[in-house]
Amino acid sequence: MTTYIIRRLLLMIPTLLGMTLMLFIIVRMAPGLTTGGGQFSAGIMQSRQAQKQEQEILERRLHLVDKNGHPISLPMQYILWLKSTCEGHLGTSIVYQEPVMTLIEQRLPVTLTINAIAMAVIYLVSIPGGLITALNQGKWIDRSYGFFSLALYSLPVIWLGSTLLGFLANPQYFNWFPSAGLHSTNTGNMTFFQYIADYLYHIVLPIVCSVYGGFAFLSKQIRGSILENLQQDYVRTARAKGLSGTTVLTRHVFRNSLLNLITLTGMSLPGLLSGSVIIEQIFSINGMGRLAYTSTLARDLPVIQDLALVGSVLTLLSYLAVDICYHLADPRVIYD
């Protein structure tokens, strides 16, 4: 197992190199990305001289020109970027004038909280949902669950999000929820639990929006794998040796069906950290998705590159985690 993990980690290196190269090419290909300087330096009053100096410092930091101001060739730019990343230096945002790491630290908690709660709710509904629909295959409960989960899945989040915001967080209609922000104004004199409750109260609507579409896919997958397992020989054996229906279901069918969940969960792990641009945009939440989106629009080169890089690494690591979990959960799965 250890050799396997080490080998997988080594195999990740070429993939990562491919990703960084691809990323580099795409980012440099688009016009306006590399020469985006000037417009974002805040001072309109700055002299042309100062602007030029600032531009030069920026270009040097992005490895576009060397110390003497001579342009660096593209392949060399790539190597320099790779080198500084490998040394652990993530870039510094041009727009925010802060290290990318700090930006991530500021925005990750919100996104992670919303996504983790949303994911928990989706699993809590979908696992029983999938189980019940599989056991009642073709009956009305199966059909109506299928209908409603698909109907929810088809509801565009743009509409639901804006409608919820427009009617439930609007003094003119129902002023039940705050329309923006993550805290009330008087957080200073709150106890810890009040603070948490206040925080949760502020993210109810975004969570609702991230949850409702997720039932259809997961329930369908669970339903499918339970139905598949119910037809297996070992189920017949278990029934034949006189185990009760519940025991067969919980100890045999259900546990084997959960194996499929490992893959699905592993695939959704990187998404936990990336956040939904749409939902964060609708509810004005400064999370990871919005950071990526605004930086791309503002051509904030270091942020785009580093966010994508962090995302790629996480994706690869979660694939590895899936394979390891598979082996732990099902010893029959052996990797040579």
Place this chain on the structure above:
Amino acid sequence: MTSMELPISHRMIAPARSPLRLAVDRFLANRLAVLGLVGLSFFVIACYGSLPWTLHTFNQQNLSEALHGPSWRHWMGTDTLGRDLLSRFLLGGAISLLIGVFSAIVAVSIGLTVGMVSGYVGGRVDALLMRGVDVLYGLPYILLVILLRVALVGRISHFFTGIGLPQSQGLAGIVVLLVGIGGVSWLTMARVIRSQTMSLVNQPYVEAARATGAGPSRILLRHILPNLIGSVAVYAALTVPNAILAESFLSFLGLGVQPPVPTWGNLAAAGVEAINPIHTQWWLITWPCAGLTLALLCLNFLGDALRDALDVRTR
């Protein structure tokens, strides 16, 4: 539907049915699927049948009638520029459906080719192609679409103007969107097709074909491809609604098809701005979103039923 209502006895003495016939029967026995098919046909007929009319009226402005609610003159009301929302809705539907179908075609062609080659050839080619898929999986999707837009829209619209097409800017936006969405959606498809091809390659009939001297292209096209049609149909059917949804997301972010060319996505995005505390022009967001929801629902019912009809697991 009629086949379902036949008496049991009649069905039992009927001759053995082909897998296709079985799948069609299973599909038609699913009421939601039939509902989806009917609903979708309705949208297709309404949106494309009205094209000769909507293509002329979708951009006719009448500022004296701006922001009127639904009435006999304008069934769906008018927008901020006094344009008739019904004709914009119908043309928008036609374009949204077009985007969905063409993105699915792009996704299926790339995914099928990569998956089949990767699964059949195996070895280094397989490793290389699959690492490529891994690489693309890790890259952020929005970044890709924005960059494609910035890089391509100008050139394509220049080309369109050159060959004398009207609305070349809008058309170029649609083409880039198709390439962008389709170019990202093929990844899952390629993985599924690859694993299925790998298991099909070891089937005795493929070996038999090889023994009789069939070349790789003949084996792939005549023996493996027909066995993949099921998964292809399912994935294509599920890619269409996802592409339509992706277009609406991108339009909401201002990166989709640019007005005045309407799509359900950018109509809805324009309607979102109309929800405000002072005065809510509900019709601006309700109609496009209703169209979007109903069409997505029909498409998802279809895709779901196709999966059930073709999925061996749940048979």
